[in-house]
Amino acid sequence: MIEPVADILSAVLLIPVIAAALLALVPNYRLGAGLNVAATFLTLLAALSLFVGARPAPGAYLFVDDLNVVFIALNNFVGFTTSVFSATYIGHELKIGRVTARHLRFYHAMYQVLLFAMNLALIANNIGLMWVAVELATLTTVIMVGLYRTHEALEAAWKYFILGSVGIALALFGTILVYVAAQPVIGEGADSMVWTTLVAHAAAFDPALLNVAFVFLLLGYGTKVGLAPLHAWLPDAHAEGPTPISAVLSGLLLNVALYAVLRFKILMAANAAAVAPGPLMVTMGLASALFASFMLYRRRDIKRMFAYSSIEHMGIITFAFGMGGPLANFAGLLHMTMHSLTKSGIFFTVGHIAQVKGTQRIADIGGLTETHPWLGWGLVLGVIAIAGLPPLGIFTSEFLIVTSTFNRAPLLAILLAAALLIAFGALLLRLNGLAFGAPRGNSAPAEASYIPMFVHLALVLAAGFYLPGALVAWFQHVARLLG
């Protein structure tokens, strides 16, 4: 007898795999794009149905709990909207000859493999399996970043590859150390890598080994989160790859890597003698946020600019989880959700803008609200949201993070607020040139799919005014789990 929920759990993995195999065989790009949308929609339904019904007991390889279900739902929602955006976007790229139909077949198949890898990383109950899934996700995105085969794209893919490999190598060393710490307590074999078993026995582990392991895991998975000083791959990969991939990278893959860090943070917290993981995360998060906010001023490429903004926000989220406690964790979760929605929404807009303007150079883009009102105002709304202005959702979460930090560590809160303000200034400065004033540069009529981007922005706007009680209760519950 197979439990119904276990079926859903495997559906979240199986649908992308089957879709990837199918898409690799479909030569027609319209059919491929349609299938891609249909498959991501089905996966989204499967992911959402994980919320209802009883959960199966954690298995040796897969499990679902209150923490990862949030990530899975967000992952598949953004995966679905991005596939809708991608259908229009990639059609245009095909028309102007940047990609060929064969590339697209490959692209669609890889898109599904990426979703599979991310879902697997999220529901893996085995730290080795989680590592393999993150590696697979890295590989697929590397290939997709290099899709355009231009010199810059290949260089970006290479840089991402090398830095990503260093990151996953460090993470594997950390994973091995966790096993070595667990093995005397739990015994040899697969049980010593099962996360639920590890947490249950963590109190008896050797704290010194756990400490060293966490440093490696934080540096390793932190590379994939885009935390300074190992963030160098991120702007290039975002700028040179196809825009749907930038949206998925910023909105999802960074979260998946952060999720891995959080799992190990919970493990560390379960051992009283181990060093507190918080301060390390706070330091790395704060450094990333400050660094990225200064770097925002010197950007000339529009996608690169928003990539730096992603580093900043991942820094803020890591900071919030590092501070810990129910309120900061709640704010971190909320900020993560809002950032995913906003940033992928911005990338949808920016993708279309780059297409109508035929360039990504900020200097060649201007007066968008006049020439392309929908895209222009979409961008305005998105940038206002990401800069953290009041009525939108990111304001709520940033406000919560800063105020809760003020209570506990005023000095850190001042530094964080400084990073936020500096980034705010840079973003509004650039927005002014991009959206207002006299139109600059080429101006082709837009063939855009506005629905995904406005759905994302509307959700962020709505969250700024009203958060449903059920969602708040769920996040509060998860925040307590995170400790």
Place this chain on the structure above:
Amino acid sequence: MPHLAFDTAHLLAGGLVLVSFVLLYQDRLYSLLNIYALHAGVLAASVAWQAEIQNAPHLYVTAAIALGFKAIVIPVALRRIVVRLGIHREIESVVSTGLTMLGGMALVALSMVVMLKAAAEANPLAREDLSFALAVVLLGLLMMVTRRNAVSQVVGFMSVENGLVLAATGARGMPLVVEISVAFSILIAFIVIGIFLFRIRERFDTVDVQALDRFRGEQR
């Protein structure tokens, strides 16, 4: 017998660190690839010995991958790439051998201090293995940052990976070791294909025939 088991494992793991040092100061790509093949060979011997003393037959698979794929296939493939690209005569300016070696020694000392202290409770074989493995990993990373050439960066990465396999096999009864070494081999194969495309592009500007067609069309 336990003494022999321990000493041999120790010798092989220590040998891997030594070969890592030798890798650090190679300035010709051919000799770099030869030394890397030796590195993978020592790893294969070490893994096979662990399989023997731990009674873990599945580790022989990992040893076979190390010997067949990493010590033979990859160096040969890289050698052919180097010849095809005509960079086999290039001499690489390593940052200054003396400084790199000093840095390497500092890293080895660091990994001994960290791991011997952190793993004081673990069984002695795993402890020694882990500290040697960390040294190999750090030396590989040092090599990656001091080199500019894509081929030697890849060799650096592969030596990092050898260190990880050493750590994984030293941890008694660790599951998924074979799977992880297979996953790593796939990754490396991808990297090697990657360099090939990347370097060829740098030389001849493109490998994409269709891009050439488009270019011609524009000129007309």
